[in-house]
Amino acid sequence: MDRRRFLEGLVAGAILGAPVRAGAGISFRLGLTPVFLDNDAVVIDRLRSSLSDAMGEPVDLIQRRTYQEITASILDGSVDAAWICGFPFLQHRENLSLLGVPVWRGRPLYQSYLIAGIGDDATGLEDLRGDVHAFSDPDSNSGFLVTASDLARLGETPERFFARSVFTYGHRNVVRAVAGGLTRSGSVDGYVWETLAAVEPSLTGRTRIVARSEWLGFPPFAARADRASDEDLQRFGAALRNLGEQPAGREVLDLLFLDGVAEGDPGLFDGIAARMAEVARL
């Protein structure tokens, strides 16, 4: 253990009013949210090992149930970086900096899907009025903000429009809720739905896509802005962006159905910012 680095970090943390890398010198901590396929232990293990190899130091993957918890973990230094959603990234834009944005199907973009049961005849959001709807997380762009902003355009809120809204805290859970008939409809990450369609078609096969959103910025990897220049964060960012260059990293990307991780531009999330503004206006 590097006592000097530990002490430096402790001092810096005291100065900033927040701990810096709790357990610094032991391992690098990456927070994961349910945007990720958090039920697949194999994928998580491969991601951890490939990132550890790329960084040259151990990487711990920290999972939390909600976006709020993981965002708070970044801000309070409980984790060094996190794979979060564009919506909380924008909510804390001033305190967060981008480490990279995954590239899916050639672009760092994805969509939000409005889904319903396979036998449901809804053709749009308005057909789902008065029924039970599943959201992923109140801090999720694709799993909440997109539908909430669509409703805002209609002058509605989820509480008024739906008979009941259910937060499942997981995109896969949204698909399960709709497929199992617990809710009539759900708001889900389009990337997750498409990936599930490939690996678990029996689940998505019981749902159908009612509406797709415009293309929006893919959930990014972010870190606290004041630590963006830290050497380990620099190395982690480089490891992410170069993940596809190593066989293990390539394998992980294939498991995640991603092409790679791009440097990213905060402008990717302008669409999300616009939807945030629409909701805020209501």
Next chain:
Amino acid sequence: MMVPARFGTWPITIRVALATAGLMVLFGLVASQQVLSTLGRLQDARLQEYARLHVEGLAVALGPFALHKDVWEVYDTLDRARANASGERILFTVVADERGSVLAATDPMRAPVDSAVAAFADDAVPVGEVTAANGTSVVRVMAPLSVQGREVGQIVTELDVNDLVEQRRAAALALLAGNATATLILVIAGYAVVARMLKPVELLASHMGEAGGAPQAIPETAIPRSDSVLTKLLRNFNEMAGAIGARTEAERRLAERERFVSLGRLSSSLAHEINNPLGGLLNATDTIRSYPDRPDVVRESADLLDRGLRHLRDVSRAILEENRVDRSGRPLSGTDFEDLRLLFEPETLRRRQQLEWDIGVGDDILRRLPSAPVRQIALNLLLNASSAAPNGGSVSFTLREEEGHLNLSVKDDGPGLSEAARSRLMSEAPVVPGGGVGLRLVRDLVADLGGVIACGQSETRTEITVSLPWEGNSAC
């Protein structure tokens, strides 16, 4: 085969077999009921334990979620519990809040969120009362969801108990089949054992019933040695059969002797019958000797001799006929009654009794009956009547044919039959020692011929009537 109507008249082997079957069926029913009852209790205990574990496990996990009305977590917990459940016992589970609104169910299509749980809870029973004994393949069990002593909702679970119902049905069928087989085996075995045990009895019955009811001794080789009681019984029977045979033989000899007795009783009269003409015949021979040269006197005396000798010939013939050892097979005829009159009339003359003799039946009817027994019957009755009638009284004998029967009627003006005589004539009661056997012989002979005896008594007359069916018209 016609089955006798009353159970009590059925063969004992069948009755024992059926009684065994009845007892076995009764025993089988009671035993089966006990087995099924025990099985049911074990099944219910197992089912209640299963339901308790399931419901209590879920209740612990779901309590906080129900408290917060967290629909997704309730559903997720139910869904994972369903996916991880071993076996297919749990069909469906629904969780409701404290107001009875559905929070989530393993099949939300059946129980949508916010619908009323009452549709499922109404016929649900508490965990401790769940049973598979109702025969339904699905039972519902309900339990409250509590958090820190506060009831926050309820859980209703449908349990598939079809396997238990099937198990109970299979057990019932197995018991039924087993009991039926055991009953059948025991019935057959019971029949065989009883039939074997009763074999000596059947042997006894067959020897008792043969030859028109006359007991026949059982051959020594047929007597079983294994059972000393039965051996003794059969030997006793043989001794009894021998005694009966000896008695029959004695009776036969007695009957034979009775004929001589009858003649003995007539001997005095017959001696007079022979003696009386002898005086006249000797006078005739003296007359012939005295008047050999008077042809008319000789002729007259010769005629007298001829008539006397013919009478003697007739009397001796009748006596001989009566004493013939073997008269079996000879048919009855009018001559038999002429002989009887010839033998009997001197007795009435001796006692100065008036004899009325009326034979109103021809040989065409008479020959249908055997000679010997009818002659003996008539002679014994006539002797009895003559004895009963006072000196100077009257005796009558009438023979008539009536509706296929030959009716012999003997009347006298005596005081009537004594009780002992009536018993000998009319019943099978043992003959009192010292009394005559003539009337008992009449009874036995009439019985052998299938006839009946009637005895009438008026103030002055006693009438005994014997009605004999003739051959081809025997009494049924």
